[in-house]
Amino acid sequence: MTQNTIVGYGGHAYMVCDIMKSNGQKILGYFEQEKKTKNPFHLTYLGRETDAGALDILRNNHWFVAFDNNHFRKFITEKMLQMDIGTPRSIVHKSTLIPAGLELGFGSMIAPGVIINTLCEMGNSVIINTHATIGYECTIGDYAHIATGAVLANNVRIGERSFVGANAVVKEGVIIGDEVRIGAGSVIVRDVESGCTVVGNPARIIDKKNK
CATH class of the missing domain: 3.40.50.20 (Rossmann fold)
Known part of the structure; x- marks a missing residue:
């Protein structure tokens, strides 16, 4: 078996x-x-x-x-x-509220109490942690992590390998670049470029990777 x-x-x-x-x-x-x-x-x-x-x-x-x-x-x-063993499975806790037909990329984890609204796109190996809420028509890139209690309003885009900290809130329509780190409890009201670390309410950049 x-x-x-x-x-x-x-x-x-x-x-x-x-x-x-x-x-x-x-x-x-x-x-x-x-x-x-x-x-x-x-x-x-x-x-x-x-x-x-x-x-x-x-x-x-x-x-x-x-x-x-x-x-x-x-x-x-x-x-x-690269080992010719297929792709990793995704796991979804039975308590989650997700729309019918949601397609998860491989290797993703959806934790207890998560709410995902309609017409969202999820990349590969995404983590949506406990009691996070994802609004409609959001896009979450490969290897991103939405931490416990975070809220993404509608039409938010999260780039690859980005991290949205616990209880952070991202305003409707905001675009988050790749490899962004959002501090716990932060409120994001405007787009964030790739490689930035942001904290606060409203969030401000405290670090930026050199390209």
Whole structure:
């Protein structure tokens, strides 16, 4: 019987495990660089995902990359996609409110209490965390993370690998570039260029990556 395997086993992975178990999905075990001493879900250590024996396990079961760091999640996912093992599954908690026909990219996680409105587009390996709300016609890019309690009003665009902090609010129609970091509780009322870190109400730029 096909089961689930977890790549990475830390704080974010614990939420992934909880969602899978709440949905009645069985977990075969986890891949990590070494066996973890902390094992709250009593999972079997399967070795490293790059070990010789891992290939058959990954090909014959579902797999999910469970890192909340956007860049590292992208790095691991892209490395594994080169292993000819298919694409990672997406997981959606049973308590979420999402429209019929919503198409998630591969490897995405939708946490408990999330609300996603109609005509939204979700990229690959996106994280929508607990009780976040996504308005209609929003677009969320690959490897982005919308944190706990964040609110995106309608027609918001979030770029690839961007992070929207806990309880942040993004005004209707705002465009957020790639690799943007939005601080917790911030209120975004205008577009934000790629590579910026913004905080406050209204949000202001406190850092910007050199291009």
